[in-house]
Amino acid sequence: MPFSAGDVDRNAYAPLAESCLRLRFLPTFRHGLLLDIAMVDPADEAAVAAIRQLTHQEVRRFGISAAEWTAAMADLAIEAEAGTVGETPPALSAAPARPSAWEFHRFGARTVALQLVEFAFRAGASDLLLDEQEEWMDVAIKHAGAKEMLPPVERTFAPLLLKAFKEMAGLSTHTVLTAQSGFASLPVPGGRRADLRVEVTPTVHGESLVARIHDRLLQLERMRRLPFADPDQLALAQACLRQQQGLIVVTGPTGHGKTTTLYSCLGQLDRSALNIRTLEDPVEFAVPWITQIPVGTGTGRNFADGLKSLLRQAPHVILMGEIRDRAVAQTCFEAADTGHLILATVHARDAIGVVARFLDLGIAGGQLAGALTVAIGQRLVRRLCPHCRRPAPVTPAQVRHFAQHGLAPPDRLFLPGGCADCGQRGITGLVPLFEFFHPAGSDALEEGIARANRETYSERALRAAWLDLGGSPLARQGLRLAAAGQIAYAEVLQYDRHAPC
Secondary structure (H helix, E strand, O other), X not given: OOOOHHHOOHHHHHXXXXXXXXXXXXXXXXXXXXEEEEEOOOOOHHHHHHHHHHHOOEEEEEEOOHHHHHHHHHHHHHHHHHOOOOOOOOOOOOOOOOOOOOOHHHHXXXXXXXXXXXXXXXXXXXXXXXXXXXXXXXXXEEEOOEEEEEEEXXXXXXXXXXXXXXXXXOOOOOOOOOOEEEEEEEEEOOOEEEEEEEEEEEEOOEEEEEEEEEEHHHHHHHOOOOOOOOHHHHHHHHHHHOOOOEEEEEEOOOOOOHHHHXXXXXXXXXXXXXXXXXXXXXXXXXXXXXXXXXXXXXXXXXXXXXXXXXXXXXXXEXXXXXXXXXXXXXXXXXXXHOOOEEEEEEOOOOOOHHHHHHHHOOOOHHHHHHHEEEEEEEEEEEEEOOOOOEEEOOOHHHHHHHHHOOOOOOOOEEEOOOOHHHOOOOEEEEEEEEEEEOHHHOHHHHHHHHOOOOOOOOHHHHHHHHHHOOOOOHHHHHHHHHHOOOOOHHHHHOOOOOOOO
């Protein structure tokens, strides 16, 4: 078939223009982790490997003539001079108009449900919450970690709204006395889709519905790069992901992006050469080219059984949704010792706290020291709107806090304001903070963990040794962002137990 510049995906071409010229290819279609390309020499495996490494996408190729490639490149160069190559559609508004009421009489329950989802999606909310009360239904979204109330729903219409969400998520509309879980994928303006993980639970006054909202395109885009802004953290993460075996653990509170970070790590791996599998309860969002296995309620499998079965499928890399009990922890460490790269989450206070958590789960110190590659502590904190943030003087207690972490205090800090750009919230999304505990990088840390057991282990001593070796805790990262005016100082106080009063 003839090929021309009209067959080129302009948005995919714009960041790859230089590589297209060097490797003699053109992108024709990009969706998630899939990239179709037209190549002058589709049998050039070295060029395909370079494109795969450059884009972190699975490459499908077909051949075109050198003349067609040259003509298409010439047409694209003309467009570039006119400034039209790679134009993207306008982004969704981050601060849509807040609804004043829900017009069930005019639109019906299903349309109101779609309006709710659209508003939450456009506002960048992570969750949509519906709670039946005695005389009304509370409606709220969770935005940047904070709950924001919306106009309530009249008690008469509450069952109709819940029924609409249940139907969209494939749940029973007759069941009201037991919990249910379901999924829905709904269109939103701009040609995008909102993926919902819906949980319905019976309450004293009726039912409660929580819908976790995922932007599929955004999630796939996040897999293209690691989220670590600090150069040292980025280099360490890349080095750990190049290893063929070991355990990479991310810890932090629920809803602070642990799974997103692990999927970003998976996105850096060569999916054409590695057998990558996941075990999740539930699967947060579907990803092409990765085998995802749900476990938990309704699947007939738990993490322990699923992991044992998975190890018989010759995987190179396994992502575990969570290490919850002794059996799963023991199997994970045995797998890490026998040539598998395991990525997992675990609940602990911080990166250092992962050691105590695994000791509590019955992992021996020697096995822990040998298999644990890196533990990453993670928090999401609210980013200040740069247009309306308000300066505030630095107090003596804040000066002491900066000095406590070896940092010079700034001349001023900032507080949230409120403007049209941020919807009067003073906040424009979330920014992640990370701390890395890398015992394999220090003989002293490895030996300290190897000698540890539940009776003799001292977390204070290990933390002191880590800090002496240059470890940077979450609080220090947060203070740096506060000094730069990116977050409010109060955000740091939420997770630093040692902050001065």
